[in-house]
Amino acid sequence: MDIAERYIRLAHAIDAHAPGFIDGYGGPEAWADRTVRDPQTLRAEAQDLRARVQGVPEAERRQWLEVQTRAMHTMTRLLSGEKMPYSDEVRGLYDIEPRRADLQALEANLRTLEAVLPGQGTLTARKAALRDRVTVRPEDLLRVAEPILAELRARTHDRFGLPQGEGFRIGLVSGQPWGGYNWPLGNLQSRIDINTDLPVTLTALPDLMAHEGYPGHHTEHSTKEAELVRVRGWHEHHLQLLNAPECVVSEGVAVNALDAVMTRDEVREWLTGDLATVAGLNPEDVAAAIRVNVATSTMKGVSGAAAMLLHEDGAPEAEVLDFLQRYNVVDETHARKNLEFITQPHLRAYIFTYAVGSDLVRGFLAGGGQAAFGRLLREPLTPGQLASVQPAAGGSPATPQT
Structure with a gap:
């Protein structure tokens, strides 16, 4: 299965548990598979996808997919009931540091x-x-x-x-x-x-x-x-x-x-x-x-x-x-x-x-x-x-x- 298809299928599976995770989609209808799988299974799939991304030959594409799949993995951790500090949630989902006001x-x-x-x-x-x-x-x-x-x-x-x-x-x-x-x-x-x-x-x-x-x-x-x-x-x-x-x-x-x-x-x-x-x-x-x-x-x-x-x-x-x-x-x-x-x-x-x-x-x-x-x-x-x-x-x- 192509890396993009795996990415899109996992996103839809996550969205089945957390509606709104997907903001927009215009690809093949067959990939929009919302078959419900338990969060622990999704967590393992997200970890597997992160590993597969390392084999993407184009550096530009690979670097983008790396941070995107890290966010997907963070979402599956949250869905599986893992408690994490709010700051870690921000970092894991968005690859940025949360800020406090001056x-x-x-x-x-x-x-x-x-x-x-x-x-x-x-x-x-x-x-x-x-x-x-x-x-x-x-x-x-x-x-x-x-x-x-x-x-x-x-x-x-x-x-x-x-x-x-x-x-x-x-x-x-x-x-x-x-x-x-x-x-x-x-x-x-x-x-x-x-x-x-x-x-x-x-x-x-x-x-x-x-x-x-x-x-x-x-x-x-x-x-x-x-x-x-x-x-x-x-x-x-x-x-x-x-x-x-x-x-x-x-x-x-x-x-x-x-x-x-x-x-x-x-x-x-x-x-x-x-x-x-x-x-x-x-x-x-x-x-x-x-x-x-x-x-x-x-x-x-x-x-x-x-x-x-x-x-x-x-x-x-x-x-x-x-x-x-x-x-x-x-x-x-x-x-x-x-x-x-x-x-x-x-x-x-x-x-x-x-x-x-x-x-x-x-x-x-x-x-x-x-x-x-x-x-x-x-x-x-x-x-x-x-x-x-x-x-x-x-x-x-x-x-x-x-």
């Missing part, structure tokens, strides 16, 4: 926010009031997103190319722990869902569309399917796993996607100009929201720190909610949505893919720019490979997008 830096960010936020009252109230003034109504979201996607697609096509026949559909959902999601469907197609449970601001919409669509998740998945599956015959890339190192790279690509096609000044001009007009919002409010986004751009590790408090330290839920409210500067409703994410079985360790993946990709881009981003869209790179080429201390990774 509380002094977070407090400094709050002081910066105090100076930037307009209005009177608490930080949370002032931030919420500004957010409400730049929120796009759910009934307007798809209309406002349309010109954003058109511009992002054109720029992505010009800079990186797009596979012929790629595409996605977009819709609105509710009752989810995330803000947006890209579902790979195979055959170069995706479905993008936007969650309307919480407000979607105009200032967040270009980043969201870049993250999920162009040149983020959809672009990466369709490009790798076209080049790795259809050209090289590496059929394991028919499959996307949620709890595996590929997500660290994928989220790093998506978090940096808008930067890859637009400068900060271009985004600011776009938001306060044409997009504010399309959305029917006050450009001055939009400009103020952009300044707040800049002030909070370094607070991205709050949710991961909260996950460490909850799962590593055993802090009570009330303490974790207070932490999220204070450092994300949100009310209890928003904090509970954050908490919902980090308590989901498949997402509790996933939270670190955003901040760690973002930093790894920024470091990789610092030395290679546009060509390096193109490699990330086309090549099966691992978190460890990105970590090995980070800039030296004092280097200048790419600037966070607002």
Whole structure:
């Protein structure tokens, strides 16, 4: 049996015990075998697959499969009842180190926010009031997103190319722990869902569309399917796993996607100009929201720190909610949505893919720019490979997008 078929069959067997482990699949239906086997059997199969991967002749393919199958083995250990520290769970699934927040830096960010936020009252109230003034109504979201996607697609096509026949559909959902999601469907197609449970601001919409669509998740998945599956015959890339190192790279690509096609000044001009007009919002409010986004751009590790408090330290839920409210500067409703994410079985360790993946990709881009981003869209790179080429201390990774 081919290594890709073994990999895909084992993934589906794991998913039969842990639905959601597979994020997307577009390969042969016969390989999507969900015959239930006990976790100990799956654990032995995962160990055997790890050994077989060592015989893959192509180094690039082998290195990627090594970390992916290590994650599968970690999943089978968890399914078989093995107890492991939360940090080891993160390392085993994602090939990265979980991070704790720098509380002094977070407090400094709050002081910066105090100076930037307009209005009177608490930080949370002032931030919420500004957010409400730049929120796009759910009934307007798809209309406002349309010109954003058109511009992002054109720029992505010009800079990186797009596979012929790629595409996605977009819709609105509710009752989810995330803000947006890209579902790979195979055959170069995706479905993008936007969650309307919480407000979607105009200032967040270009980043969201870049993250999920162009040149983020959809672009990466369709490009790798076209080049790795259809050209090289590496059929394991028919499959996307949620709890595996590929997500660290994928989220790093998506978090940096808008930067890859637009400068900060271009985004600011776009938001306060044409997009504010399309959305029917006050450009001055939009400009103020952009300044707040800049002030909070370094607070991205709050949710991961909260996950460490909850799962590593055993802090009570009330303490974790207070932490999220204070450092994300949100009310209890928003904090509970954050908490919902980090308590989901498949997402509790996933939270670190955003901040760690973002930093790894920024470091990789610092030395290679546009060509390096193109490699990330086309090549099966691992978190460890990105970590090995980070800039030296004092280097200048790419600037966070607002």
